Amino acid sequence: MSEKKPPVWLRVYTFIAYLYIYIPILILIIFSFNTMKLNVRWQGFTLSWYNVLFHDSQVLLATRNTLIIAFVSTIVATIIGTLAALAMQRYHFPGYNASETVMYIPIVIPEVVMGIALLVFFVMIKFTLGLVTIALSHIAFNIPFVALVVRARLHGYDKSIDEAAMDLGANEMTTFWRVTLPTIMPGVLSGALLAFTLSLDDYVITYFTAGPGSTTLPLRVFSMVRFMVTPEVNALSTIWVLIVFIVLLIGQIAQSRRA
């Protein structure tokens, strides 16, 4: 669209909109350094809540669980999802439309329904709820998202570069590893990044598929928030926001380097 200057009211509006988006987050961060436990107004600067946080064994356990689940589900979903994207973008096979429709299920069905469905499934097959069931569920909702992202990148992929590789003497396998995969890598990585954050962020499906001892960070934060408002939650949030910001920034810079 045009690069003409937008009207003043729109610029003011946009500024206010960004304030609306960022003020809550800034408040979170600022009040993580507040000495007042009740955290209703500013009292004084302290880092003690970070100390409390780093000694909170439940938070540490939840962090460990969350990371394990996020890594495992991202790796598995990225592999399966990328293969599916390749299949859907380049091949035609019986059941194509059905396979494609299934990929939209996590978008068109509310998470709560997916959550209870998985709960019913695991209980019925007598699978003990825990880290494994959470990871299996996360893989399930991540596969379609990875496939959608990778497919979007595959769109417009020049098939003749694969043919060129074969023409120069590379067989199907070598062509895939040396040419196809490196070419679609940016898409695969952004699919993986999406899967990783979706897994980190997920509360609803995790809530239904978690068992005793498999509390994840979102579950832990939920129960902390529900029962009390303490600067410890702010400290946790600050670290979280910071990590996300850095990871996204690195991704953004890498992307603009490539372009």
Added chain:
Amino acid sequence: MGEFAVELRDVVKKFITPEGSELAAVNHVTMQIRHGEFFSMLGSSGCGKTTTLRMIAGFEWPTEGEIYIDGVAMGHTPPYQRTVNTVFQSYALFQHMNVFQNVAFGLEMEGVSKDETKKRVGRALEMVQLTGMDRRFPKQLSGGQQQRVALARALVKTPKVLLLDEPLGALDLKLRKEMQLELKALQQELGITFIYVTHDQEEALTMSDRIAVMSLGRVLQMGPAVEIYERPTSRFVADFIGESNFLEGKVKSVSGDQAVVVIPAWNEDLTGIAMTQVKVGDDVAVSIRPEKIRLTEDARIKENCIEGSVVSSTYIGSDTHVYLDVRGQRVKVWEQNRISTLDPRAYYQKGQKVWLSLMMENTLVLPRD
């Protein structure tokens, strides 16, 4: 060594269209391409030329018939086991590799040693005048340079046959002309067989030893440029290569390779050379190239001479394009501007009466198709 570099025997390639019907993209094509030949397949899009090339490369397999490369039947041999290499229309460079890595890729697949690879890549880059560019990435190169990388990448493998799929299509006109001459020179220097696909007739005429004119999956005519242009065997080829005037008529008499044709529109007989076997009574088309008609003030020869009037005349520099009305038929004539003058009377004027001489050897009798 086989008798031919590449041979196609009665090759058919059928595709299933999205609507579910069968389409023969290549329909019973037979061709023999000699060693060291510059061979072009010429035709408009959808004529089957690219599909034919892709079958030689091994990206597609014939539905019927067989392709031989250097005398060996290819069957379903995958591309990476064939001794031919391709230059793609889109260049198909590997974006994540630099120029050196792109060119070295094919040698790496063969297991050529590092030193040897370095030497051969250097030579190939020198050949396409890209020395010193080896650390650049495709994105940092101009279209012409990318084209040269694609060429070097294929040539470094020293293929027996180089397949080129409209390799100059994306270049601007001036660069294209330069590359045409360069490619031709390179081919002669290396002695490699080139099979070249193009829709640009001028390109095909400039570069090729032989041309196959294709339409609707079939080869209509195959031969050297001069033969294709001067002795087309069908109305389609005469029309597709260069320009021509066509007159419909009926064969009145035949003697040797000459035929007398009645042109009903003119109520006149024309004598011409029969390009195919014709017999009395056949419906034919008479083809005369616009630059081969002579315009004169009065009737010079007895036969094949007819009067017309100028409808319009366009000066285009080297030539003047004169459009005439000849007894209700539109005829175009290209007159060379041999004399430099600004005098408008030296060029043809609208309404001017002139005589057209259609010499017998320039008048071709073709089957009506």
Added chain:
Amino acid sequence: MTTAQATEKSVKKFSLLKVFRESRVAQGLLLISPANIYLFLFMILPLILVTVLSFLSRGTYGDVVFQFNITNYTRLFDPLYGKIFIYSLEVGLATTVLSILIGYPLAYYIARAPARQRSLLLFLILVPFWTNFIIRIYAWIMILRAGGLLDAFLEWAHITQHSLNLLYSPTAVLIGMVYEFLPFMVLPLYTSLEKIENSILEAAADLGAPPWRVFLRVTLPLSVPGMIAGTILVFIPAMGMFVIPDLMGGAKTILIGNVIRNQFLTARDWPFGAASSMILMLLTMVFTLYYTRKAGFGEELLV
């Protein structure tokens, strides 16, 4: 060698690998099957089980009795549940409409910004979207609760001395929902607005349309696909949401999501919970079908 001999030769060399190499259907199936098998096991099958479950009955101790009946569905016609369904629809629609109203000018501004600013502005929209959503709700709890930061601010600014008592009210739920889902509306809207070429707008202006008519007649219609994608991405999760009502709505605000959650985890009436889920799923599917029929899934959904 004739064609017949060639075929004979290839028949002789028959091997599974060769068949596989030459069959694009086989290759495609091999690539898709991990996803198909996985999603069948962990997505389709569970949904089928819920469907079956919704026609069974609850035993005395919260167990499931294999006895086919439709009472779970008839129970949903109880005015109590009817009210909850209608209220959920209202909240879902209100969230969607507010997201469009707030998000459209924002998306429009980003799409019209110079290319370099554009990626920064988008990045800034994305950052909160990638942070945990319970954290974002928590921020609003801090702000909205009685004696919280908003009250403190209003008191400091001498606007009012009384607490607004916003937390644990339907308004709080709506505030939380809109904040939560705004990026899902802005991104697809941006995608479709960004695709509108300047020359089209110039053509409209050239033909005599003043800016507001250019907007109404050209820009707005061309951004409909983005709006539909955004609506799907906002409305569906808003309909099933139970976390925000839980944390910000108190006991007063109950949505279908809460009903379903409660049936599974506190009331332990699984068949009834399953039936409620089926209805919710049906509602969202009818909604999606209706809208995608109108516009089709665009790449807007893929942002």
